[in-house]
Each structure stands twice: as structure tokens, then as C-alpha cells.
Amino acid sequence: MNGELLISICVAAIASGTSILLPALGEILAERSGVLNLGVEGMMLMGALFGYIADVETGNLGLALAVAILAGALLALIHAFVTITLRANQIVSGLAISLFGGGFTAFIGKPFVGSVAPAQLERIPLPGLAGIPVLGQVLFTQDPIVYGSFVLVPLMAYFIYRTRPGLSLRAVGESPATADAMGLSVISRRYLYTLAGGALAGVGGAYLSLFYTPTWIDGMTAGRGWIAVGLVVFGVWDPWRAMAGAYLFGFVDGFQLRAQALGSGIPQFFLNMLPYIFTIVVVAIASGERVQKRLGVPTALGQPYWREERT
């Protein structure tokens, strides 16, 4: 493999990885607050479709992103209401929401299939930085959303570990009864972070339909939402590690796309599977023991909170 090709795979890896990184970051927030959101796939599809529709209708990229955020957050609001207020099972609600998101967007998106997004995200090489050999080419010839994610990861890590709202967030997911007794509202925090998670899933979806693909096809997220949920476990609820996991997926994805383009003779369907298989294997190996011993898992993950419940 020559250097040129490797660099182009890495550039593609970051773009592909970003579509998973954003939802994974959102899921870290939700899960840190104790809400397991398996509806990420559905929320990504909502973001992808409604971002795309807004783009087609207005040609305004910023507006399209705002609509994608709203669409993802709106579906997250349903999950939040069902699991936080009604205290229903988080797994059941999440699965239902993913199925709903898939069906609903396929139905609404019918008329939009096949066209190309009029206003697309553009790559903007950062002056100066893009000139750095190899690294600059890989990291700094990307689009604004990728740059945004470069800022978001350290910002989120700082927020979670070094600020007081971050401390409260962790407490709500570890021991909601404690947080409540200390005067923190468990319910409002869980709503907030579940919605933030949905919003980031929406952006991740729109990133696919406005840049990566860039068109609308039903089910175009192709399981990336599920991979994002897996990466959260792999990354031990830590933004940096989730980033590493997302780029790993992206790398294998970029590799298989090049392999298809160059005509490797390997069946296309097998190549399509590669990034998923790879991620599943890595997640399984890396997190098996951790999951068994529940290390790093927010202790109250999946548990509804009700103040008057018997302790």
C-alpha cells in the first residue's frame, strides 16, 4: 500500500468516524446521567432525513443542521418522557424508538430518495495547519463538523471530570438518591442529557446525508447508531476513548471503500460487513471483563429514579 493511498484512507476514516463519534458522545452524556438510549439509530435517521429535507427546501446549511438537531432531540424527548417520567423500561423504549425512527423516516423520506443535497458541507483546509505533512493532510483538510468534534471531545472530557455540573452529572448516574438528597434535580438533569444525546445523534445523521453520502436513502445510517452505543461501552464512558473507537471503525470503513473502488475481487457485501465485524470483535475483547465486573459502568444506568421508592 502506498503512502498516498494510506493518507486518503485516513482522511476518509476521520470523516466516517465522525458520523459515529458525535452520537457516541451524546450517548456518553445520556448514559452518564443513568439513561440508556438505544434509540440512537432512530435519532440519527431523523437527523439525516429532516436535515436533508430542510437543505433541499431552503438550501441553507446552517438551518439544515439546526433542524437535524431538533429532529434528534424531539425523538429523544419521547424516550425521556417514557423512561424518566413514566419510568418505563429503558431498553424496550429505546428499541421501539429505533424501530419507529427507521419506519417513520422511510415513509416520510419516500419523495426525497435519490436526489443530491443542494447545499453540502465542504472541506475547508485550515490555512497553515493543513500544510503540515501527513498529519496536516489527515486532520486539517476536513469539514467544519469534524473541526467541531475536535473541539467537542476535549471540552466534554473537561466538563465531565473537572467542572461542578460534570460532577453532578456523574453523581446522578452513579447514585441518583444521593444527588437528590444533595438538592440536585435528578429528573431535569436526565432530561437535559438525554436531549443533548438525541441532538448529537441528529447531527451525526445529518453529517451522513449532507456530507458523507450526501443524499437521502432509507436506513442510510446502516447500524452506525448501534455501533455508537457499543463504542460507549468500549470507551468506558470516556470521550477520548470513544473517539479512538470511532476512528478505528472509520479506518476499516475507509479501507473497505477503497478496496471496493479499486476492485479487489472480494465480494462487496463482505467488504461492507468488515467495519462492523471488526468493531464487534474489538468491543467484545476490550470490554468483556469490564462489563462482567461492571467497572466504569454508571451504577444507576438503566434504573428509573423515584424519590419515594423504598431504599
Place this chain on the structure above:
Amino acid sequence: MAAASDEGMSPHPATGHLPGTALAMVGIDKHFGEVLANASVDFSARWGEVHALLGENGAGKSTLMSILAGLYRPDNGQLLVDGQPVVLHSPKDAIKHGIGMVYQHYRLVPSQTVTENMLLGLPGAPLRLDTRRAARDIEELSERYQLRVDPYRPVWQLSVGEQQRVEILKALHRGARILILDEPTAVLTPQEADALMRTIRHIASEGRTVIFISHKLEEVRSVADRVTVLRAGRLVGSGLDMAEMSARDLARLMVGTDLPGRIRPRPRASGAPRLTLRRLCALDDRGLQALRSVDLTIHAGEIVGVAGVAGNGQRELAQVLTGMRKPASGQVFLDDIDVTGAGARQMALAGVAHIPEDRLGEGLVGNLPLLDSALMKSYYQPPISSGPFLNLKSAVQFTRGLIARFNVAGATPRTIARLLSGGQLQRFLLAREMSMQPRAIVAVHPTRGLDVAATHTVQEWLMSCSGEGCALLLISEDLDELLQLSDRVAVLYEGSIVAAVDREEADRERIGLMMIGSYQPDQVAV
């Protein structure tokens, strides 16, 4: 001798209030489903006093105080702090009014450090976590109240006594003028309990109000100025002056009758070795060493009590002996048979009965009818089973028998287990374990959370089993109970047995020292 009169009439520097009524709760009602936890209860306390809230388990003490702490909303009733009516929508409101509560189940985030726990939800602090400065504040505060803690340790590494100190500091740090302690001595060593009593007096001497919840008469009498007594959710004694109350008066108020006579120790039995542990080691859930080479022999008819601060290997010891955890090394013998590493069913069949710590977690299934729980240890044996099928008729009969054995009032085989009270559950569980005709019994905190009558039933049962030749391992947090029932008391500290002393030589002080690992044999002779 109300403390308020000792204080003089000048505003107190710590609180800025004249001595007088700190708070009043009027006509409080609280239901949980069908259960009436508080029925028009009145409660009031003065500044500067230690006010005990006394009552049996289940009397409604925690409920009443959780209402004062803003955790529960009352169905009816009014709250006044400093004479002003207040409505508490959440613990946050209570904190604002200077009310702080140390719950019986501590409210701490185990994965976070002491400092982080103290900073949680603290109003007005900067956005950035400044643990250094906060740690200094904590050190100052802990100096002042003689509540020693290491601000940088994560809470999960702390003993229960240390965790309690963190809880008290947390409340004081938040400026609590009214401090509620829910059964604070239940899990402490005698020395820790003494230190706590001194701290409580100190806090009250600053003009704050301390409300001390307990069901233990002696400690209530030793620390409180006044006492309010609840029985079955109702007020039976309100703000009584402690100096005028005898222990017997209090007991009558609390239980409604005289206390049942103490169970008298029977003459020591000395049968053949029944349960023998040899160099037993086991790991805990995290994979850390929980039992370190434990050697212990329990003879037929003997009761060996295990004392120790929670988390020193008690849980793992019970699990290994009941087949719920595989030992890492060492051996277990029942009579002469090696049962090392046998599973739960094999252990039960071999004749080891289990009264687990967590009645609804390990003993019975909360969401199923009693019938199902009754069969759990015998469903595969005739007459309950015939081939792959259950014989429901004999199963129902069997369950009725268990219910009748200890008179589980009001229960039928179809009753859902979790709807029963702790005492009822424990009686049913005893009946089931007894139906196995055990040769050895592992009982873990068998009377925890039970009322006086149920406690008496359980203790009598344990004594009668040992009278019939059972070997008994009794793990308990209640030192009085251990000293009362056991022939020998073994102390577990960090997974090792520090000593196993005969009843005649066991005293609270010495055992307390062993429990915290600071006992040296040559020191005792003092």
C-alpha cells in the same frame, strides 16, 4: 433539664436564634399504598437539644424524618421552622431551611472522593471543581468536630464509620441547624458509637438541634434530652423529658407491652465438630482477597457468633458456606465429609440452612407468591414434584404448613412476598429452612430490621435449633445479640479471624477493639 434553659436567652452565635422551638410538625399523615406509615403525628424540637425519636422497626420514624428532610411529601400536615410555616418540595428546600439528614442508607457516591461528595450540589461554588480548597475546608471542619476523614479518599474505600463521618460533615458543611441522624449507631463499633455521642453533644452545645432516631433504649437514654415515641405510625409519647423516664417506661411506650424476657443462655453444649473450615480463602466480587486463611470449627449444638465491621469478609464467608461462592483455596467439612466448592443445592442437601442477609434478594422472591419461594429448595423432590411436573396440591399443602409453623399472620400461599413485613418474611423463611432439617445453619443479620416480637421469635428459634444439635454460625452487626446468643464470638477483620473468644471472656470493649484491628493481646490486662 431541657437544654434550652441551660443556654441562656442570648442569640446563639452559631445559629443567630433565640432558644426556643426550632421546628414543629403538625398532624402529619403519610401513606405508602395501603400502609399507613404516619397517622396524624405531631413532633417538635427545640434549639440546642438532642431529641430522640424512638420506636420499633416499622414504627414510621424514618418516614417522619424523611418528610422533614423534604424527601417525602406528606399526605396531610404542616411544617414550621422557627415558627414560620414552610412547604418543602424537595431536599433542596429543606437544605435551604437548614435541615440536614444522615439517612440510614448513606447518601454518598461510592466512586467519588470525600471532597467531591462534599461539593456535590453545593450552592454558590465556582464552575470549576476546586478540590484543593474544598479539601482544606473539610479538614478545618473535621478538626472542629473531631470527625476525622481523609478528603482525598474515594468513598468506597472507607469503613462505614468513616462514611458516617463524611455524612455528618456534609450536613454541617451545608450549614445544617437541624441535624437528623437515622439509626446512626446501628453499624458502628462500641468505640465509634461513644465518639459519635460526644460529637452529637458538641453539635447540640452550639445551639443546633440534633434529632436522633433509634430503637435502642439505652443509647437514647444516654444521649437525649427529650424523647418522642412512635408506635405503628402513631404518636404515643411526645417530647417527654428523658430525666423522668425509666427504661421500662420507654419500653412500654415503644412496644405497647413489657419487653419479652431476654433469652437466657443455655448451658454450653459440646458435641462433635460439625462444620470445619481449614485455611479457607476466598475472593470478593472485585477479585480482591476477602477471606484470608480462615480456620474455624463449630461443634454440634454450638453457636459461634461472627462480629466485625461490615465489609470485612462476612458476606463472602456466608456465601462460601452456603455454596454461593467458590473458595479460592482451603477446605470446608461438614461432619467428616469434604464439601469444599459444593454448589448451593449440594450444600442445602448436605444440611446447611441459610438465613440470608437480604431476605427478598437471596431468600425469597419478592414479586412471586409465597408458594414459589416455598418450593425453591425442594421443587425437584417428591412429593412436590412428580417427574417433570409440579404437584400443586402437595405444594400448596406444604406452603400452608410453613405459614402455620410460625404463624405468618394473614398470609396465604398466593400472597405476593414483597407485600409482607420484614418480620413476616423472616418467619416464613425460618419455616422453610427448618423444613430441610438442617444440621448446620448460617444466619446473617437474622434480626435486622425486625420488631421486638419477631426478633424474639427468631432468637428463640436459633436457640432451639442449637439445642437440637445444630451447629450455628451467626453473623450479626448487633454486638448485644452476639454476646447474648453465642457460645463463642469470632471477630473478622480484613478477612481473618482475629480471635474466637468464649462467651465468658467476651466483652464489648475488647471486641470493639478487635473489630477495628487495634487489639493487642498484651493491652487487655489493663
